[in-house]
Amino acid sequence: MSIDKKVFRAYDVRGIVDQGLDESLVYDIGRAIATRYDDMQSCMLGRDGRLSSLRLADALSDGLQSAGVQVVDLGEVPTPVLYFAAHEYGQGCGLMITGSHNPPHYNGVKMMVGKHTLAGDEIEALYHDIVKGNFKKGHGNYRSFNVLEPYIDKVVSDISIPHPFRLVADCGNGVAGPYVVALFEALGCELHCLYCDIDGNFPNHHANPSDENTLVDLVAAVKKTQSEIGIAFDGDGDRLGVVDELGNIIRPDRQMMVYAQDVLQDQKGACIVYDVKCSSHLPAIIEKNGGKAHRCRTGHSYIKSMLKQSDALLAGEMSGHIFFNDRWYGFDDALYAAARLVEICADSADRCSAIFAKLPHGVDTPELNVHLKDEGDQHTFMEHFLKEARFNGAKLDYTDGLRVDYKDGWGLVRASNTTPCLVLRFEADNENRLNEIKDIFRKQLLSID
The missing domain is CATH 3.30.310.50 (Alpha-D-phosphohexomutase, C-terminal domain)
Structure with a gap:
C-alpha cells in the first residue's frame, strides 16, 4: 500500500488534501487507532471549518466504527473543546480533523487517547500499522452531541470578571468564532468581533496569530473601539495571540510571565514548563516568584507530556499554545487562556499595557x-x-x-x-x-x- 509517510509528523498527521492526505488514508487512521488501542470503546470526534473537514471527518468516523468504536460527533468545534468533551464525557479519547494554522488546502488529524496526546513514535507506529493492514473488525455506532453549553458553563464557573470589560476578538474565520462569542458574552464582556464567522476559505487573513502580520486588523480595531485588550485565535482555537490597549503585540512568552505570576501567588514551588523559543526572562520570572522552570522542546504534544511528567501547573510555548493545569484540565486551550488573561487584567488597577511594562525585557x-x-x-x-x-x-x-x-x-x-x-x-x-x-x-x- 502506497502511503506518504511525510504526513505522519512529530505531533499530528498533517498534509495537503488529496495529495498524500485523503479520505482513504483518514479511514485507515481510524481503523489503526481503534486496533492499536483496542480498549477504546468510544471516541469524541471534532472538526474545524475547512472545506475538506466534513468529508475527512466522515471517513474517520467510518474507520472507527468499522473497528467497533462508538463515535460521538461534536461537529465543528475548537480543538480544546474536543479535549474538554473527551475529559468530561468520554474515555479521554478524541480525534480532531484540523489543519490548524496552515493554509486552506492543508488538513490533518490531532489525536488524544486516554487523555494522552499522541506524538513521535506513537504516530509513526500508526503509519506502520496502516502499511501492514491488519485491522480489528467490529460494529460501532454513531451519535452527535452539542457540547457548546457545557463547555461555556464550565469556563464561566471558574472565571470571575468583576466589571464589564471591553475587548476585541479576531477569530480569523476559524472554528473558534462561535465559541469565543458565546464565552465572552456569558462572562459579561463587551465584545467586538473580527472575522468570527466560520469560513474555510479564510478570506481575510491566515488564522495564525504567531504571524504578526495577521494581527494588523486586530491592532486597528483595539484602538478604534478603545478596548482594553485584543485577542486572536488560530484556525482550531488552541493558540492565542494578544494585543494590549495601545496596540502592542504581547508575545506568548511574555503572556506566560503574567500567567506564571498569577499561578505562583498561591502555589509556591509549582513547576512551570516552557519551550526552547521562549525568552530567558521567563525562567527568571518563574524562579523569582517561587516556581521551578523547566525548558522543553517545541510541540504541543511534547509540552503536554512534560507537564504531566513534572506535574506542572502551567505550560506554554512561543506558538501560543498555553496549558493551564491550575483550575483547568492541563490541555492547551486558547479560549480558557484568554479568559484567564481577561480575569487578571480586569482584576488589576493597571491597564493591560502597564501590567506587561513591569516585566523585564530586552x-x-x-x-x-x-x-x-x-x-x-x-x-x-x-x-x-x-x-x-x-x-x-x-x-x-x-x-x-x-x-x-x-x-x-x-x-x-x-x-x-x-x-x-x-x-x-x-x-x-x-x-x-x-x-x-x-x-x-x-x-x-x-x-x-
Whole structure:
C-alpha cells in the first residue's frame, strides 16, 4: 500500500488534501487507532471549518466504527473543546480533523487517547500499522452531541470578571468564532468581533496569530473601539495571540510571565514548563516568584507530556499554545487562556499595557522562518548544521535544534515539524548585541552546503 509517510509528523498527521492526505488514508487512521488501542470503546470526534473537514471527518468516523468504536460527533468545534468533551464525557479519547494554522488546502488529524496526546513514535507506529493492514473488525455506532453549553458553563464557573470589560476578538474565520462569542458574552464582556464567522476559505487573513502580520486588523480595531485588550485565535482555537490597549503585540512568552505570576501567588514551588523559543526572562520570572522552570522542546504534544511528567501547573510555548493545569484540565486551550488573561487584567488597577511594562525585557525578534524547497529538507539541513556549526564561548542546548545562550543574549535554530522551513529566534540585552548574535548565526547557516 502506497502511503506518504511525510504526513505522519512529530505531533499530528498533517498534509495537503488529496495529495498524500485523503479520505482513504483518514479511514485507515481510524481503523489503526481503534486496533492499536483496542480498549477504546468510544471516541469524541471534532472538526474545524475547512472545506475538506466534513468529508475527512466522515471517513474517520467510518474507520472507527468499522473497528467497533462508538463515535460521538461534536461537529465543528475548537480543538480544546474536543479535549474538554473527551475529559468530561468520554474515555479521554478524541480525534480532531484540523489543519490548524496552515493554509486552506492543508488538513490533518490531532489525536488524544486516554487523555494522552499522541506524538513521535506513537504516530509513526500508526503509519506502520496502516502499511501492514491488519485491522480489528467490529460494529460501532454513531451519535452527535452539542457540547457548546457545557463547555461555556464550565469556563464561566471558574472565571470571575468583576466589571464589564471591553475587548476585541479576531477569530480569523476559524472554528473558534462561535465559541469565543458565546464565552465572552456569558462572562459579561463587551465584545467586538473580527472575522468570527466560520469560513474555510479564510478570506481575510491566515488564522495564525504567531504571524504578526495577521494581527494588523486586530491592532486597528483595539484602538478604534478603545478596548482594553485584543485577542486572536488560530484556525482550531488552541493558540492565542494578544494585543494590549495601545496596540502592542504581547508575545506568548511574555503572556506566560503574567500567567506564571498569577499561578505562583498561591502555589509556591509549582513547576512551570516552557519551550526552547521562549525568552530567558521567563525562567527568571518563574524562579523569582517561587516556581521551578523547566525548558522543553517545541510541540504541543511534547509540552503536554512534560507537564504531566513534572506535574506542572502551567505550560506554554512561543506558538501560543498555553496549558493551564491550575483550575483547568492541563490541555492547551486558547479560549480558557484568554479568559484567564481577561480575569487578571480586569482584576488589576493597571491597564493591560502597564501590567506587561513591569516585566523585564530586552530586544527580541518574533519567530523567523527560512523556507526550504521540499518537505523534509529542514531536518536534513539541521543534521548537517548540528555537526558543523561552531559557537565559541556559548552554552549549547540541543533540546530541540540548537539554542545558543550567551550571557547577554541567545539565538535558536530548529526544524519546523509542520512545514519545510527552519525556525529562528533571537533575544539580547540591546539592539547592537542582537544584531551581533544574528550575524554569528547567519555566517554559520550560510556555511552549510
